[in-house]
Amino acid sequence: MKNLIYIFFLFTNLWLSAQDNVKIQIIDSTKIKAKSVFGIDTFGTLYYATANNTFNKKTKDTTITYANFQLGEITAANTFNPLKINLFYKDFNTVIILDNRLAEIFKIDFNTLQPYKNVSFVSTGFDNTLWIFNQDFQHLELYDYKANKVKQKTVPVQSEVLDLKSDYNHCYLLTQNYLYVYNYFGSLISKYKNEGYNSLAFSKAHLVLNNENSLYILSKESAEIKPIAYSNLLINQFLVTNESLYIYDGEILRQYQLKLK
Template sequence: MSKTVRKIFFLFFIACSFSAVFAQNQKISGTSLSHFNLDVDTFLGYDSFGYSYQIKNNVFTKTKGNEAFEYKSISLGNITKVDLQNPLKIVLYYDDFNTVLLLDNQLNKITEINFSQNAIPIVVDAIGMSTQNQLWVYNALNQQIGLFDYLKNEYKTVSTPLTETIKYYQTDFNTFYWIDKKNNWFSCDIFGKTTSLGKVSDFDRIEIINAHQYIFSKDNLLYFKDITDTNSTTISEIEILQKTFDNFCYKDQILSIFTTKEITNYKIVTP
């Protein structure tokens, strides 16, 4: 190889390396909308009506201005999962008793389902609201995703058995998303169609926006990633004021940062 060719190759390598570093360090600035103190254990997020949801001392609460509702169950142990997709049918799951409760918009109990008493044995490892009076359920006994009709008390499996442990999952009405322990990202629709969505970045916490975008935290920094970007290395850092935080949630371009005793809401416009 001639000196000229080697020089061109070296310059090309430097340019590519510089482009990759630049792509990984793009910034998204958030506009602070509100900031207030909140004495809770876990902040869960907002619904489309502006109510906030939180847990303190295992009591589930819903607040907006001077309005406040609460629900607690002494007999079922700790709340391990909350699904707020439908504010008229809120899902509370209690892992200790393999039981789910559905609450109305004033946090009155609509129904209680003990999966241990189901005709088809179910041990719930993941759960969320789906369509047509159904719940998404990942059954640890057969390692398959299914749909449970809570009015008919009927369960049907829709996926093949998963081959890796679920590290994180998230649901919407039509889709069950999950990330396995190797950071591979998948989706399953209500008809059982399973799609591989690629590999996600290593994360401490993550929230899926849609089938190609997600926000994640790592070492107390927040990032946005779009897997449809032609440059697969592009990760945009989200600039916030907090140096440390306990959790975050994102809904309708509002990013809520929860620290030990306060919440800050940012307006975030993702690329």
């Protein structure tokens, strides 16, 4: 009898767990050869880098490019604000700001600033600001690059930083120990224990986390991180735009619809 009760509860828990999984449905796929895919907007505009470290903006009709070979490899690109795209070149501790035609409108060389900043992660802030992680002091700074002024800073974190994403209102900092969520004042509003996550993607509505070859989602309408149910795919990179999840395997960029309800 005890064994029957145990089996009942086991299958009940498995069924409930399955119900908690967020489901996805494939709706499109595109072949693309890219070194890194950085973003895709609601109009299908794709931002990516090729093997020669050229940054590309591809629409249905045209592709325009930007290259700065003196700065080497593009470590990260933030396309949240298409009028102020920022490219981060970590090896040279430099950020380039581009307009929507990929024309250079601002250059931030942290090596020449006073005080000097050793930056390891960069993401978009509001107006003329960037969220930057200061490696020497182990804290986030909301940095106004036109005024060369730190507007906000957080308390130092105590473990290795793995990823950083943001929009105008929130900033998500993933470390080995925790996922930290800050508002635009730099105040910590929530944190979650890192259950093996190593990278993240973020849009206005959802945050998606990667744990090896598994994906999880944290919706703005929920305080719970839920697994995403999908067939086992190679995840080279992943992106999220509104209700769409994109998974790139190195050859094909697949678009999935998130089914949250």
